[in-house]
Amino acid sequence: MARPRFRAYPNNGTITISDGETYPLNVRGNFINVKSADQQFKILLDGQEELQAAQNRRFRLSENDTFNLVEIVNDSGNSLTFQLEIGFGGVESDDVSITGAVAVKNDATDDELQVVTKAGTKLNVDDADTQGKLDDILALLQSRVDQRAPLTTLEGATFVSAVNAVVTICTAANNTNGVIIRTSNWIAGGIAPSGIRLDNTKFINPELNGFGDTYVGELKNIYIPAGVKVELVSSGVNRDLNAWYEVL
Amino acid sequence: MKKPTIQNMPTSQEITALEGDGYVFETHDSKKIVARAKNSGVEIIWLEDGTEVIRDLATGQFLNEWPEGE
Numbered sequence: 065m066a067r068p069r070f071r072a073y074p075n076n077g078t079i080t081i082s083d084g085e086t087y088p089l090n091v092r093g094n095f096i097n098v099k100s101a102d103q104q105f106k107i108l109l110d111g112q113e114e115l116q117a118a119q120n121r122r123f124r125l126s127e128n129d130t131f132n133l134v135e136i137v138n139d140s141g142n143s144l145t146f147q148l149e150i151g152f153g154g155v156e157s158d159d160v161s162i163t164g165a166v167a168v169k170n171d172a173t174d175d176e177l178q179v180v181t182k183a184g185t186k187l188n189v190d191d192a193d194t195q196g197k198l199d200d201i202l203a204l205l206q207s208r209v210d211q212r213a214p215l216t217t218l219e220g221a222t223f224v225s226a227v228n229a230v231v232t233i234c235t236a237a238n239n240t241n242g243v244i245i246r247t248s249n250w251i252a253g254g255i256a257p258s259g260i261r262l263d264n265t266k267f268i269n270p271e272l273n274g275f276g277d278t279y280v281g282e283l284k285n286i287y288i289p290a291g292v293k294v295e296l297v298s299s300g301v302n303r304d305l306n307a308w309y310e311v312l
Numbered sequence: 313m314k315k316p317t318i319q320n321m322p323t324s325q326e327i328t329a330l331e332g333d334g335y336v337f338e339t340h341d342s343k344k345i346v347a348r349a350k351n352s353g354v355e356i357i358w359l360e361d362g363t364e365v366i367r368d369l370a371t372g373q374f375l376n377e378w379p380e381g382e
Binding site for chain 1: 316317318319320337347348349350351358
């Protein structure tokens with residue numbers, strides 16, 4: 065029967081050694097395969113040559129050279145569980161294992177590196193902080209879209225009216241994201257202006273023309289920034305005001 | 313939502329003057345409505361004697377007070 069090229073050490077599974085411990089194997093050979101290891105560690109050959117080892121790493125001496133002592137040195141900082149294969153010659157496969165960064169240089173005319181893109185693939189962000197910032201950006205963009213939406217529907221808007229009265233559409237404190245006046249009529253002239261008033265003093269619409277004339281108009285899609293008090297003001301019994309608004 | 317406020321409570325002379333100009337006051341319980349406001353489905357009217365009447369526009373139910381809140 066032919067002698068096995070290599071055998072496992074330990075032969076009945078893995079063994080665990082503590083951090084700082086050295087595990088000696090009095091075995092002769094010229095080939096070592098790290099069959100399994102949950103840490104990086106060192107291998108000493110005949111107490112001299114020091115090799116940096118990890119799972120799936122293989123070592124082979126030159127053809128006529130051999131070692132007689134293999135020492136497993138655990139300097140990983142953790143316990144080390146491992147199993148080696150040790151013998152002569154070893155067995156090779158076509159697998160290519162690459163660890164660490166790989167730099168690729170393509171300067172040949174008939175070689176081509178292609179990037180494969182996946183259409184319709186959702187971008188998933190694992191970092192919660194980054195995802196949160198993306199959500200904020202999306203909300204801000206949607207808010208801008210809402211602000212600029214043309215008057216094609218009054219869906220979502222609230223109706224308010226006033227005759228010789230003042231109706232608060234939104235206080236300054238509650239106006240945290242802005243108010244849109246979708247539509248509102250206004251009346252100027254005569255006794256006093258009537259229309260949309262901001263912060264108790266400023267009317268969006270014209271006030272008086274100085275000639276005692278009365279004129280009317282309509283506001284549409286006016287975005288009022290956050291922090292501003294918004295009221296619908298009717299200055300008299302013959303000043304019928306209406307508005308549709310949205311508090312964002 | 314904040315309760316609306318009346319802008320100006322007209323005097324009887326002012327009411328007479330307005331009617332003379334052709335303005336027709338609506339009435340509630342035979343009293344002239346001198347101011348009105350609506351917001352978010354609730355209406356409040358002020359009558360010439362200072363009385364306030366509040367009602368839910370959806371149900372028509374009269375309310376004792378304006379549903380307050382900022």
